[in-house]
Amino acid sequence: MSLAIAQSTPTGAAIGALVSKAYGFGEVVECELLRRSFNQVYGLKFADGRRAVARLSAERPRGTPKVDYEAALLAHLRTRKVPVANCLATRDGAVAMMVTLPEGERPLMLFEHLDGEMTGEALPDVEALGRGLARLHAAAEDFVSTESHHALDLNNLLESPLRLLLTAPTMTEELRTQFTELGSRLRQRIAAMGSLTQVVCHGDAHGQNNFVTQDPGDERVASFFDFDDAGPGYLAFELAVYAWSMHPRSVNGQFDEKALARWQHFIAAYQQVRPIPTADLQAIPAFMAVRHFWLLGEYAGRIPAWGSQAMPTAYLRKQVEMLTSWETLTLPTATLPSENSSAE
Structure with missing residues (x-):
């Protein structure tokens, strides 16, 4: 057989x-x-x-x-x-x-093969990630390809993942309604933001898909890999991935002091290379929720290989509670680092 x-x-x-x-x-x-x-x-x-x-x-x-x-x-x-x-x-x-x-x-x-270590908590390395991502976006501005690609739009980041999530065998009718309503409100929230900046995204720049090394001029430099999520999409989503990776996965969770410093140094280092429009900065919290819906859809799509208990019902309930609390999430405004900001 x-x-x-x-x-x-x-x-x-x-x-x-x-x-x-x-x-x-x-x-x-x-x-x-x-x-x-x-x-x-x-x-x-x-x-x-x-x-x-x-x-x-x-x-x-x-x-x-x-x-x-x-x-x-x-x-x-x-x-x-x-x-x-x-x-x-x-x-x-x-x-x-x-x-x-x-x-x-x-x-x-x-x-x-790339040398180096993944981005950790050291602020010089976090700044290297921010600068490197900005340089990547700037370099890709004139990239033109006729090859088939996945767009990082709301269909692929939110709507399709949500449809997959709703089919999970551990999903209840109550949770299905709650996730559907959360997704609908999130779509409406982003639609109300109007036009947002588009870039060629890495797609998964959470600090673990790059290595940081020291260049001959003693600058910390980020080298990137794992571009299988790359495609044209929202700048706010690209930046939100790093914030999402650090944010506590809990209801009413807040950045601790170290995470807050990393976020501020990351976003400020990015802006030293490439400005971020105010509308895109303000959109980042919404796209943190989009990123989480994307991840839930990825997990749901892998149930045949990973099993239904990769996302049990109790876990799904916690995601609803967290995503509900994230509807009012805000992030602090980053300030440009001083000359001494690279100290760990």
Whole structure:
């Protein structure tokens, strides 16, 4: 009897063998699974000492991964001197190879290895993230691609995730009504804001998809990777991702003193490179809620692979309470840091 598979996880050795054959960098002598989350990520080392990272894209609720758009954006940013983990082509010049697995074909992409550490609590590194994101947005202003992409609009960030969330087997009728009403009020709130700034978004810039290093001039510099959520979208959403990542997941939660300092230094460092219109700054709290709806939809779409208890009913009740409290959420205005602001 043949069983349907939701999502399989190849071993590092299997991925290493595929890369050795499909790419022109020689034999892979080490390959380890680094992370199994939304995608499966592997660290590789070749016989000549070169290192790389492979990403095996998982099935996404939004549909087929847009690997051609991602590779084109990375190449554009590299020409504009933005530090990113560029896509490495196969022997045949393809930006990805299709891997046949029990659940079907999934694309595997190979990327340059980046040094450094993820953004933590040190304010100089937080400022590097803010500056780096602003430079990324500025460099992508003239990016034009005919490749298919996912837009970071309210359909893909709020409406489609909400539809998925409402189908979760742990959802009750009462919760379904509450989530629907929350989503409707959030759409109306954003519609009332009028025109908001659009940029080419990284899509997931929460501080863990970049590394920070010291450049020759002693400036802390952020290098970015994992652009599979990239696409044209709201600047307010892009900025909200970092605020969302720090905000307590509780009713009436507030930034503590350290988180508040990180937020202010992040947004001020961004503005030193690229101004943020007042309307977009004011929209950030609303887009924190949008980001959370997006995440809930991502979880709901993975129930076949992760199980229904990845989001039990009690958890869903807490999300309603939190999102309700976020309807009146405000964030402090950032001030430009002083010369001594980079102290930890």
